[in-house]
Amino acid sequence: xxxxxxxxxxxxxxxxxxxKVATYGQIAAMAGYERGAxxxxxxxxxxxxxxxxxHRVINAGGKSSLPEGRGQLQxxxxxxxxxxxxxxxxxxxxxxxxxxxxRK
DNA sequence: CTCCTGACGTCCC
DNA sequence: CGGGACGCCAGGA
Numbered sequence: 001x002x003x004x005x006x007x008x009x010x011x012x013x014x015x016x017x018x019x020k021v022a023t024y025g026q027i028a029a030m031a032g033y034e035r036g037a038x039x040x041x042x043x044x045x046x047x048x049x050x051x052x053x054x055h056r057v058i059n060a061g062g063k064s065s066l067p068e069g070r071g072q073l074q075x076x077x078x079x080x081x082x083x084x085x086x087x088x089x090x091x092x093x094x095x096x097x098x099x100x101x102x103r104k
Numbered sequence: 105c106t107c108c109t110g111a112c113g114t115c116c117c
Numbered sequence: 118c119g120g121g122a123c124g125c126c127a128g129g130a
Binding site: 023024025028035036037038039040041042043044045046054057058059060064065066067070071074 | 109110111112113114
């Protein structure tokens, strides 16, 4: 039982399959907060655990919003998941964006 | 109760 | 194309 909105967000993020990525807005929309993209990021920042594939969460620009420090870590983790970055350190959302939003 | 902040998104200039 | 500002939700002081 989702005691807080975080629970829902965490749950959704955990549903992200390997090799796929999701944007804050997308997750927010799936959680029911289409305009609460910030809340998603805030939840992740507040959360501290390895059970959450936070590295699969990126911004609408297909890039990590984190500082270089965590950004580097995130990039490394994503590369391990078969995700590639372009010269601009951006991810090809057309190929790696999680289509779980369709909940097919 | 009010003000501020935050791993975003989108519009406006 | 780049930068600035507002809006969104939730929590902490």
